[in-house]
Amino acid sequence: MKLIIGNKNYSSWSLRAWLAARAGGFAFEEIRIPLFLPGSREHILSHSPSGKVPCLIDRGLAVWDSLAICEYLAEQAPQLWPADPAARAVARAVSAEMHSGFQNLRQRMGMNIRKDYAGHGRSAEVDADIARITAIWNDCRARFGADGPYLFGRFSVADAMYAPVCFRFKTYGIAPEGAAGAYLATMLAHPDMRAWQAGALAETEAIPGEDLYG
Ligand SMILES: N[C@@H](CCC(=O)N[C@@H](CS)C(=O)NCC(=O)O)C(=O)O
Structure with a gap:
């Protein structure tokens, strides 16, 4: 499982998904992409169809948007x-x-x-x-x-x-x-x-x- 996140200082949506993944006890690789730098958008789009973070990748499945990620994780960690x-x-x-x-x-x-x-x-x-x-x-x-x-x-x-x-x-x-x-x-x-x-x-x-x- 991988979680694509933005800058920890600024990316509030990333924090939400990251905390849910931690609270659910998931082992996940964190991929941090600093936002609004040259190439940031392309890098995010290589993982996240929406072009935004957070995005969760689980066995090849991309799940984007913080609340959808939380719901996906909660199905495995009720x-x-x-x-x-x-x-x-x-x-x-x-x-x-x-x-x-x-x-x-x-x-x-x-x-x-x-x-x-x-x-x-x-x-x-x-x-x-x-x-x-x-x-x-x-x-x-x-x-x-x-x-x-x-x-x-x-x-x-x-x-x-x-x-x-x-x-x-x-x-x-x-x-x-x-x-x-x-x-x-x-x-x-x-x-x-x-x-x-x-x-x-x-x-x-x-x-x-x-x-x-x-
Ligand atoms: N509704 C989305 C919002 C995601 C969002 O706006 N993420 C921001 C960072 S916190 C982003 O990826 N910005 C980069 C961009 O818009 O290029 C969610 O809940 O995940």
Whole structure:
């Protein structure tokens, strides 16, 4: 199994699939293709039909798009979704909401693990996204989080989907209170999150268009 990813500092979609593969216990080869360099697009297209990362290659089968990859992995590692049907339905709902939404936060608070952009990126629309994410985290922790410190107790695809938001909150100095704040701290301390962060800090490529605030 191979997972094609982009820069660890910037590629939020790559992080989601990578965490799910790690949480599922898969042995996989990581192929990192730094984005937006000469040849990057051709290199990605040699693996990924969409021309985007992440893309999973399993025995010759290409599976692209982070949520499709998570679903594919969960078919082989069912523990990646909560066992309870109601919890699983909500985990899928909040994962889909992340996958298709929060455009304002994504545009103005791009994932950039190396930077400290505290105070940057705020607007009424971004604050509404932050409030909605905080409400999701509080709700999931209160209703489904009894068996562990993650959104649905045990680490699931839902945590992988919100992981880049955790790095964004760190970069942009967003500190939710209560259960959401405790969840953020738990996520940032997760060994795989720390390993990804170390990888981002070790990277030397910069994408000027993604360094939004200097
Ligand atoms: N909906 C896709 C989004 C993938 C995506 O936009 N990936 C970015 C990097 S995070 C990419 O490959 N950009 C390179 C390009 O557009 O050329 C997913 O969930 O995987």
